[in-house]
Amino acid sequence: MELTYLQYFLRVAEMGSINRAAADLSLSQPALSRNIAALENEIGSPLFTRRRDGVTLTEAGRLLADRTRPLLSQFALIKEEVGQRAAGHLTIGLPQAWKNVFTISFIGDLVKQHPGVSVKIHDGVSNTLREYLAAGILDLCIMPFEPVTLNGYVQSPLVRESMIAIGDATAEFRPYNELPLTALDNARLVMPGRTNVLRQHAEQAFMRKGISMRMLIEPFTQDLCIECARGGLGIAITPASSVQGYANPESLSWAPLKGLYATWSLYENEARAHSEAVRAAKHLIMKRFSSPANLWFGAELVTVASTAKAGPSKSCSPRIRPELNPTARFASFKEEARCD
Incomplete structure (x- = not known):
């Protein structure tokens, strides 16, 4: 049974x-x-x-x-x-887009500071990570914020970052020039399938603006979305983190989409909260997102109005920290670009 x-x-x-x-x-x-x-x-x-x-x-x-x-x-x-006997093991889910801005450095810090911890990493898109959460597979997971947390997990909003439009070099998008959603009306778009949480957020934003969302290609991974855009097959919409550290930046162009963001939360499995490995990993994550200096271009810290725990009546509402304004960050980047 x-x-x-x-x-x-x-x-x-x-x-x-x-x-x-x-x-x-x-x-x-x-x-x-x-x-x-x-x-x-x-x-x-x-x-x-x-x-x-x-x-x-x-x-x-x-x-x-x-x-x-x-x-x-x-x-x-x-x-x-x-x-408790398996306290030295950690199973964590992390966004594919965070490979260069977080995942590699975080895992490095974790194994150096806690050599007794063994780590299993699920590096996936948001809908896959959510399925793993629902199945109770993950001890910790970073995925898009949800107003109501899955049963058995505690949610802590961490960071908000801009969603960006990516095209090939001829698209001439600029990181310091925000692009209105209307600029993508009826454009050939590249995003993961509709079960993807960020895809759903984008569709809702387009619908509110009355903009036609013409989805041409639906890759499973963020890397393939970028590669399709780089090849001129369409315009990819991804989190800003996905292009940080990209190997061939000169072969593509990108710009932040005005008013479209991805807010990320840390989800902690309550049944594993006692584990030394889970506590150690959570400490490193929260330390990383305690200062704006640790963030990447297009990202800003968030605070939470109330903690979201299991159950339909529990919810949380993220708030942007005032010390980090995205407009100021883009303006700063623009000045730096002018000096190059």
């Missing part, structure tokens, strides 16, 4: 609704219904009575709920004990 099926079953029983439970678990309603149906098939008896306003437990369902709760509590204790 799948442990996940039992966890889903209890959540539906607690909420009295498959739709509400699906939203709380970040699943689609059909997917959750299939899981419940599979459990009922394995048990050999209906567990819920379906009604228009929700579901109620059958006699078999009540018996299963009573027996399952203590078993899951015992499993959580076992998992915590095993986790």
Whole structure:
């Protein structure tokens, strides 16, 4: 019997609704219904009575709920004990775009300062990292901010950076000249698929402006987005971090998109918060994002109005720190460029 099926079953029983439970678990309603149906098939008896306003437990369902709760509590204790023995291991998810501005230096600092820690890195796009979070695979993860945090994780907003338009050298975009979204009306665009969180943010911004978003190519990775733009196949929209340290900067041009940003948060698995490896990695991350001097061009620190924890009622709202203004950063970069 799948442990996940039992966890889903209890959540539906607690909420009295498959739709509400699906939203709380970040699943689609059909997917959750299939899981419940599979459990009922394995048990050999209906567990819920379906009604228009929700579901109620059958006699078999009540018996299963009573027996399952203590078993899951015992499993959580076992998992915590095993986790304590594995305190020297860290599984972390990091954005592909951050390879040059953060990932390499962070991992280097972590293994030098904590030689007993072993690290498993999932370097991916936002939708892939979110799937890993939902599956409980990651101890820590940096991915786009979400108003409501996934169950079992604590969210701490870190940094906001500009989203940029990237073209080949002939596009003549300039980092110190912000580009209005209207300039990309009906342009051939390159971005990851619609399940990507940053793609969703971009589509919403274009829709608010009444701009046509013509998606030509949908690569899976940020690197391939940039390569498509460099080859003149279309205009890529990526976070500013993705072009920092790019090997052939003269072969492309880029400009920040006015009013379009990516806000990144640190997500911490509450079940692994006691781990020495997790605490050490979190300390390094928070130290890195404690000062504007540690950031890259187009990035600015954020603070949080309230902490986001598991559950639909918990949310957080990031705020930009006043000491770091993006307009000032672009102006400064412009002056530097003029002196080159």
